[in-house]
Amino acid sequence: MKIVQLKDGLATLNKGVTKLKKILEGFPEPSFTTEEYINTYTAVYNLCSQHYPYNYSQDVYDKYLDIFKDYIDLWVLPSLNQRHDEFMLRELEKRWLNHKIMMRWLSRFFEYLDRYFVTQNSLSSLNKAGLICFRDMVYEEVKFKARDAVITLINKEREGEQIDRALLKNIIDVIIRVGMGKNESYEKDFEAFMLDNSSSYYSRKASNWIAEDSCPDYMLKAEECLKKEKERVSHYLHSSTEVKLLEKVQNELLAAHHSQLLEKEHSGCRVLLEDGKVEDLSRMFRLFSKIPQGLEPVADIFKKHIMCEGTALIQQAEDIAAASKAKNLGGPEQAFVQKVIELHDKYMKYVNDCFTNHTLFHKALKVGFEVVCNKNVSGSPSAELLASFCNNILTKGVSNLTDEAYEETVDKAVKLLSYISEKDLFAEFCRKKLSRRLLFDKSAGDDHERLILTKLKQQCGAQFTSKMEGMVTDMTLAKEKQNEFVEYLKVSGVVHPGIDLNVTVLTTGFWPTYKSSDLNLPPEMVKCVEVFKTFYETNTKKRKLTWNYSLGNCIITGRFDRKTIELNVLTFQAAALLLFNTADKLSYLEVQAQLHLSDDDLVRVLHSLSCAKYKILKKTPSSDTVSSTDYFEFNSKFTDKMRKIRIPLPPVDERRKTVEDVDKDRRYAVDASLVRIMKSRKVLGHQQLVTECVEQMSRMFKPDFKLIKRRIEDLIARDYLERDKENPNMFKYVA
Incomplete structure (x- = not known):
């Protein structure tokens, strides 16, 4: 095979390279023919495939690099140095495209060199060597x-001008490609400076906008800027830049001005909440969720706003209560609780719709409503107000809600209960109001009662509702027992008592404790009681009946001069009125002697019959108060346009009694908790014992630290606990 000298081979190679350069520079040069391509490739092959000393592979490799260097020196750098700004970028784009074409053609010409010599000598591949030439000679320049x-x-694009995004994408591609597969050049030579410039740009913009624009307008601009920057990355910047760039923009537009923005006088976060600007609040959440701790001040404003709105409702309710009291119009609990429910619905909707159920805003809502729902209104604890509200919607004839509306209202009322700390007080008020609804047939129905008990059980546990469920069940059983009594009177041959008697038999443990009375019943009533006792004892041997006359009611006929009127009265009132069937005039002391009532009960009874709206009895001397020196006689002249009237007793303030009962129960509960903790721990420090006790009790109420301290001292006195002799702050369980 004929030896090809280096000089001859390079001469053939130069012809092909020269033709390639002319084509790249736009000279009127025809494309490569197959023969020209083969000749050029063969020249390289011959120079690199001959045996030593005629193997010129190294010289050919050097020639490959020189081709790039000569072309860059002669053509590329002069054309770039003549241009500036965008024109220089367009020239760089053109030269980069030409360089890639040149690398592609030369890699074909020098393929044999790349296949063997480069691999065997661990040199840079031809493509890589071409990139290095461009990087070192063009890019660095x-x-x-x-x-x-x-x-x-x-x-310019940020200012709204149209630019050639494809040009920027190609230039960024140059910067990335010269990094040889790494982003080092991109990050060091371009990204860092671009990010700093972006910070400066948006810092200037933010300073102008915060001074001129309202909070909603500012947020609109900020959101639009973030959207545009994200699009910018997708169009021509590297994807790794997105997080860094958005962080810079968010920091300058939001983090740097968040306090000033949120607290703007006429358009800040509080104003948006007041005006119900749902869209703006949603945008605020989206924007501030992107910066570290950005949502915390928003949630704090949200919480304080709820407290402020709730406090305003409380003040409004107290004003209404004061006016109602002056006009004898009744309590404000229904309207107040309804407004609190509406307030909760409103801000829960904000949490769901504007703040996407974020835990921070759920917590803010919870804390805000805990403050609102644990304040007293006109001296009434919130637990009592909520219990009264529930009582109203469950009382027959008071609420006209449909089944769907009733269930929805119950759900919302029970939700409010979760914010009330004194759940045990609510339960006690509920129990007492439930007892009155059931006993006086005021309940809207068993289905409604059981529905609210189910909701309460889900919220607070089975123990919370066990007694109330027992009360509802008791009433069902009592009706069955009454039916059995009616059948008993029909078939047993017992002499009918002459009065329609309805007895409600209840289980003592389920029902509230009521004041017992040794009322001396009239003979007519005594006969009824004896008949029922006989019936009950024949069916139940091991249970004892305890009669509570304070909760009974009677319908008696009053024969007055003008007409006969049916009087719906309580048992105490009926017993007092029946005395006047055999006496024309009785003194206070005579009535008391015959009835065996306490002064408090007797005063209320006689006041309702002689000093209130319906004056069935005439009192001497005439006055609005009852005293032990008064005399009473039947008022035969009494009349009324109605044929049936109900005469209630003067109301008794049961709140104090209920609170006292709850306080007593709390003492027992704290005692049980302390003993339970100490029994399992044996030895425990004072602070830890108090903390664990508070944690156990917090589901039902928040015990006062003084109460816990008193209960500890009481348990020590009763030999349940003892102090450590060396450390008085340590307690031991006494087994």
Whole structure:
């Protein structure tokens, strides 16, 4: 095979390279023919495939590099140095495209060299060597000018000008490609400067906007800027830049001005909450969720706003209560609780819709409503107000809600209960109001009663509702027992008592404790009681009946001069009125002697019959109060337009009694908790014992530290606990 000398081989190679350069520079040069391509490839092959000393592979490799260097020196750098700004970028784009074409053609010409010599000698591949030439000779020469030109175009686009995004994408591609698969050049030579420039740009913009724009307008601009920056990354910047760039923009537009923005006088967060600007609040959440701790001040304002709105409702309710008291119009609990429910619905909707159920805002809502729902209104604890509200919607004839509306209202009322700390007080008020509804047939129905008990059980546990469920069940059983009594009277041959008697038999443990009375019943009533006792004892041997006359009611006929009127009265009132069937006039002391009532009960009874709206009895001397020196006689002249009237007793303030009962129960509960803790721990410090006790009791109420301290001392006195002799703050369980 004929030896090809280096000089001859390079001469053939130069012909092909020269033709390639002319084509790249736009000279009127025809494309490569197959023969020209084969000749050029063969020249390289021959020079690199001959045996030593005629193997010129190293010389050919050097020639490959020289081709790039000569072309860059002669054509590329002069054309780049003549241009500036965007024109320089366009020239760089063109030269980069030409360089890639040149690498592609030369890699074909020099393929044999790349296949063997480069691999065997661990040299840079031809493509890599071509990239290195461009990087070292072109990129390093123009990188600062190119960077500044790109940043200038980006800022123009930010100002609303149209720019060539494809040009920027290609320039960024150059910067990335010269990094040889790494982002080091991109990050060091371009990204860092672009991010700093972005910070400065948006810092200037933010300073102007915060002074001129309202909070909603500012947020609109900020959101639009973030959207545009995200699009910018997708169009021509590297994807790794997105997080860094958005962080810079968020920091300058939001983090740097968050306090000033949220607290703007006429358009800040509080104003948006007051005006119900749902869209603006949603935008605020989206924006501030992107910066570290950005949502915390928003949630804090949300919480304080709820407290402020709730406090305003409380003040409004107290004003209404004061006016109602002056006009004898009744309590404000129904309207107040309804407004609190509406307030909760409103801000729960904000949490769901505007704040996407974020835990921070659920917590703010919870804390805010805990403050609102644990304040007294006109001296009434919130637990009592909520219990009264529930009582109203469950009382027959008071609420006209449909089944769906009733269930929805119950759900919302029970939700409010979760914010009330004194759940045990609520339960006690509920129990007492439930007892009156059931005993006086005021309940809207068993289904409604059981529905609210189910909701309460889900919220607070089975123990919370066990007694109330027992009360509802008791009433069902009592009706069955009454039916059995009616059948007993029909078939047993017992002499009918002459009065329609309805007895409600209840289980003592389920029902509230009521004041017992040794009322001396009239003979007519005594006969009824004896008949029922006989019936009950024949059916139940091991249970004892205890009669509570304070809860009974009677319908008696009053024969007055003008007409006969049916009087719906309580048992105490009926017993007092029946005395006047055999006496024309009785003194206070005579009535008391015959009835065996306490002064408090007797005063209320006689006042309702002689001093209130319906004056069935005439009192001497005439006055609005009852005293032990008064005399009473039947008022035969009494009349009324109605044929049936109900005469209630003067109301008794049961709140104090209920609170006292709950306080007593709390003492027992704290005692049980302390003993339970100490029994399991044996030895425990004072602070830890108090903390664990508070944690156990917090589901039903928040015990006062003084109460816990008193209960500890009481348990020590009763030999349940003892102090450590060496450390008085340590307690031991006494087994």
